[in-house]
Amino acid sequence: MKHIVLTGGGTAGHVTPNIALLPALRTHNYKISYIGSYHGMEKQLIEEQHIDYFGISSGKLRRYIDPKNLSDPFKVLKGYFQALSLLKKLKPDVIFSKGGFVTVPVILAAKTLKIPAIIHESDITPGLANKIAIPAAYKVCCNFPETLKYLPQGKAVLTGSPIRKELLSGNADAAKSLCHFTSDKPVILSFGGSTGSKVINDALRNILPSILNDFQVIHLCGKGNLDSSLLTLNSYAQFEYAKDELKDLFALSDFVISRAGANSICELLALRKPNILIPLSANASRGDQILNANSFKKQGFSCVIEEESLNGTSLQNAIYEVYKNRNVYITAMEQSLQTDAVEAIVQTIEETISR
Numbered sequence: 001m002k003h004i005v006l007t008g009g010g011t012a013g014h015v016t017p018n019i020a021l022l023p024a025l026r027t028h029n030y031k032i033s034y035i036g037s038y039h040g041m042e043k044q045l046i047e048e049q050h051i052d053y054f055g056i057s058s059g060k061l062r063r064y065i066d067p068k069n070l071s072d073p074f075k076v077l078k079g080y081f082q083a084l085s086l087l088k089k090l091k092p093d094v095i096f097s098k099g100g101f102v103t104v105p106v107i108l109a110a111k112t113l114k115i116p117a118i119i120h121e122s123d124i125t126p127g128l129a130n131k132i133a134i135p136a137a138y139k140v141c142c143n144f145p146e147t148l149k150y151l152p153q154g155k156a157v158l159t160g161s162p163i164r165k166e167l168l169s170g171n172a173d174a175a176k177s178l179c180h181f182t183s184d185k186p187v188i189l190s191f192g193g194s195t196g197s198k199v200i201n202d203a204l205r206n207i208l209p210s211i212l213n214d215f216q217v218i219h220l221c222g223k224g225n226l227d228s229s230l231l232t233l234n235s236y237a238q239f240e241y242a243k244d245e246l247k248d249l250f251a252l253s254d255f256v257i258s259r260a261g262a263n264s265i266c267e268l269l270a271l272r273k274p275n276i277l278i279p280l281s282a283n284a285s286r287g288d289q290i291l292n293a294n295s296f297k298k299q300g301f302s303c304v305i306e307e308e309s310l311n312g313t314s315l316q317n318a319i320y321e322v323y324k325n326r327n328v329y330i331t332a333m334e335q336s337l338q339t340d341a342v343e344a345i346v347q348t349i350e351e352t353i354s355r
Helices: 016-027 041-047 072-090 103-112 128-136 145-150 165-169 172-179 198-206 246-252 262-271 288-298 312-324 326-334 341-353
Strands: 002-007 030-037 052-056 094-097 117-121 139-142 156-158 187-191 216-220 236-239 255-258 275-277 302-304
Touching (some): 016 041, 094 103, 103 117, 139 341, 145 156, 165 246, 165 262, 172 246, 187 246, 216 246, 255 262, 262 275, 275 312, 288 302
Parallel strands (some): 002 030, 002 094, 094 117, 187 216, 187 255
């Protein structure tokens, strides 16, 4: 039996694409193990999938001044020797890494042991962890055509991002019942990431009196961000987050308002959902969401509002524009070739093993 070690952690975006690969890997008869950090969010998510999980020491590599910069390199070094020991024991045929700082020692250890490693880069430009790991990788999969110029020639493979198949099988009637919605108005789904976004929440709630005559709104506002004054508002349903229900909410929605994290927008592409993207500003990130959003805008998949330009008026205008032209966005997404990432990545894994 072929044996693959998956790795990735730190955020859900570094874990859920690995989870999306599991059914296909099992179909191809792989034994699957996972290496992550001791107590990261990936531990629970992976153990729920009944996968053997191994924790190692993990340190964050920062671009800014922080006292932890003195100690974290030693955590990375410790993680390297732990990964080395684990890989010697597990003897995998291949490693697949979704990114995050915990993956750096794993990829470097795989290089030492001559185990081929495949990296997936979600964003247009590689993050710091992947920049360090790419020289040790055999192949680098990516989401965007623009990413190819940042990757070593001969290593880059344009695959898109693996999407959980269950997202494609939602039940709109179940979501309609959950939200107490009717069938006479289109549905907007808005979310700002796992913790929510205050700027998106505020802008959307400010225009509810104006748009609820024409739309119904599902609002995933983030933990602790429910507004009790809106609990009885007709055509509006707010939740802190959605897990198993998310596929049903997607099925019911006519279009989506979202941040521009790479995995989220690739899910919108796979679902053919017209969307308004509000990328995290460069002041609060390295600017990757802005690049992601502009790529989708250029390809005709999305309307983009920069966070600095977000207010009730700009959001309301975009909502009506996107809904009016929704079929134009859907047609552009239907013509995309970046929607079968799971098969493309598994094929890359198979080719790597048989090289």
